[in-house]
Amino acid sequence: MKCCSCGVNYGKREVGMPKRNCKQCANPLVLREFWSFGDIETDLVSGLSQKNPIALVADNGKGLVGFTWGYQVPLEKFPCLAGKVQEEASYMDEVAVRRTRRQKGMGTALGVQYLEIAKQQGMLEVVLRTDERNKASMSLFRKLGFTDIPDSNNPRGKVYDPDPEYQNRIYLRRELTR
Numbered sequence: 119m120k121c122c123s124c125g126v127n128y129g130k131r132e133v134g135m136p137k138r139n140c141k142q143c144a145n146p147l148v149l150r151e152f153w154s155f156g157d158i159e160t161d162l163v164s165g166l167s168q169k170n171p172i173a174l175v176a177d178n179g180k181g182l183v184g185f186t187w188g189y190q191v192p193l194e195k196f197p198c199l200a201g202k203v204q205e206e207a208s209y210m211d212e213v214a215v216r217r218t219r220r221q222k223g224m225g226t227a228l229g230v231q232y233l234e235i236a237k238q239q240g241m242l243e244v245v246l247r248t249d250e251r252n253k254a255s256m257s258l259f260r261k262l263g264f265t266d267i268p269d270s271n272n273p274r275g276k277v278y279d280p281d282p283e284y285q286n287r288i289y290l291r292r293e294l295t296r
């Protein structure tokens with residue numbers, strides 16, 4: 119969920135604990151879905167209007183079971199990646215599989231297909247951002263060959279999200295061999 123006034127994130131545990139005022143903006147706390155349908159639509163439309171978009175859906179004949187989307191990384195929007203990844207890099211923005219269909223290889227299939235299309239577009243690598251505590255996504259991305267991006271300026275030695283609210287968000291890269 120998120121605060122209606124300032125948009126700060128409230129995790130599952132926090133939502134269960136009644137609070138009168140927002141932890142960030144201190145306004146009276148009114149929460150709404152972190153990702154509403156409208157938010158998702160706006161995000162998708164904006165993503166697909168970038169250079170070299172990719173959008174894949176997995177459908178089992180009864181409906182959507184997974185998706186991934188991304189686009190050529192707009193480095194001006196990711197200053198922490200400037201000079202660390204190539205300009206011809208695709209940014210895999212989202213990947214998800216329906217809860218009941220997970221751990222059956224669908225995430226891998228979507229990821230492999232994404233890498234293939236990015237290569238056909240002439241991209242030299244694929245980059246993404248994920249929470250390093252997310253066992254499922256880290257396992258998927260390691261399996262797909264993603265590695266840490268070294269950063270000598272960061273005490274942890276790798277590129278992380280500069281936003282202190284998302285300290286565990288790590289950036290990963292996967293080179294695409296010609």
Ligand SMILES: CC(C)(COP(=O)(O)OP(=O)(O)OC[C@H]1O[C@@H](n2cnc3c(N)ncnc32)[C@H](O)[C@@H]1OP(=O)(O)O)[C@@H](O)C(=O)NCCC(=O)NCCS
Nearest residue numbers: 213214215220221222223224225226248253254255257258
């Ligand atoms: C991350 C996600 C897309 C993985 O999809 P999936 O279809 O389950 O992935 P796969 O079945 O192809 O699994 C890929 C590898 O990850 C491992 N894995 C998947 N889920 C795991 C989990 N919960 N714990 C540990 N390993 C896991 C699998 O075992 C597999 O490795 P293996 O082949 O060596 O056994 C899915 O868990 C998901 O939708 N999560 C919620 C959304 C999300 O977190 N997206 C990533 C945001 S950056």
